[in-house]
Amino acid sequence: MHDTLAETIRVEGTRILATLIRTVGDVQLAEDAVQEAALAALGAWPVTGVPPEPRAWLTVTARRKAIDIVRRERARPGKERAGLELMEIGRSDGIVPDSVVRDDLLRLIFTCCHPALSPPTRVALALRTLCGLSPAQIGGVLLTTEVATNKRLTRARQKIAAARIPYRLPADDELPARLPAVCSVIHSLYTSGHAPMEGETAYDVDLCAEAVRLAELLHELLPDQPMPSAVLALLLLTEARRPARLDEDGHVVTLDQQDRSRWDKQAIDRGIAMLNDSLLRSGRQADAYQLQAAIAAEHARVPSYSATDWWEIVRLYELLVSIAPSTSAHLAYAVATAEADGTASGLAMLDELPPSPRWHAVRAELLARDHRYAEAAEELTRALAGPATDPERAHRERRRQVFLDLAG
């Protein structure tokens, strides 16, 4: 009961915040007011039951709280006008039309993910204002402290106010320039949840679920834009395979060994449909999200590892590294090449890439295929010297033992 209640407050809180920021013109004031309204709801609803219009209840309460805060701070210059406007707003019934909520949410998204803010700041702001996470939770996600997160959020709000980062909807012709910053926030959120650099994997917060939630929201708000649907497709297709990534004992299961019956078939179908729709809308050249989603779709659509069309995957990676080169894409490209064209080709590609723990782990697997077990074990020793999540580390240790045994 308490969880669904908290979830309702969190989801509605974001919508209310979006509207309140526009009406009061102050991110901090709006956040404080929504926070106080959420606390009031958490106190009242378990007793009174959830009101028939929870959003209206929260809206009216948040506005009252905003007025209270303004009154308390009346002494501060420049706040009088906001206070007067609030008096007017406070009289309405709290029902905000859906179309207004939609536009306010988009305003909030585009302000939080404004290119004038640094990428980690955008992520922190999105988690705070769009996902309603606490600074302590955000600190956990960004591998930093609550104090540091609060400092970052405060600086961001100050910059939004002082530099006048506008709280407005980008025009249609501005969207191509503005959407990449928004999509990269969602994608990097998902990536840090799906493939964290290190840690026990267990977060307080399911970051993947938060990222999917944001991707769903952005797609729902901008259904005609190909980039948000590509991001959602990519997340759905990746998320669909998550249940098979660990076995019952929490051990890492690599793609070739995964029990494909544990994949979420519904999510795969929806992801593929979403990708096709996105490709249809973009018409021209595929973007990085579409290519990554297409690669995920290639894996998701075949019944077994041996049925994988590796040449198609190689082709997609070739396109991906040409438009969005990254070390992880290059590594995956090398793996796909080894599958399609033989181990020697894969190893040759690896030689061109900078070593990293993952690079060593990939090289180990390729060497082992050529029965070079001693070298493979050595590569894993090097991989184990670097950072990795605990399950990944355990997996590498097990593989290393296998290769040592085979090396005799």
Next chain:
Amino acid sequence: MAQYLALTYTADVDWWAPEQASELAEYRQFALDHAGSVKASAVLHPTPTATVVRVEGARGGKVVTTDGPYAETKEALTGYYLIEAEDLEAAIAVAAQIPAAWNGAVEVRPVILAR
């Protein structure tokens, strides 16, 4: 309306040198094109002409001056424009037209206006 100081960071050039004439003309053209929003502007002599002033201790302390910048840098402060704009996006749109934006970088800082 808000005001922004657009600080240009480029190669540490001597604007008076004949070879800078055509580039300087581009900056002048920018200021003419955006006369409506450019409230003030200046180009600066190169950093070797700079003097750093400090007062030891507190007000009234000994005035200590040092010559020039501390170290050679690739990009130096070479000028500024005071831009008036509706919001940051409008300011960025104007700043992106300053030649320094492609010859170096432009730092856009909001100005605190007296209430």
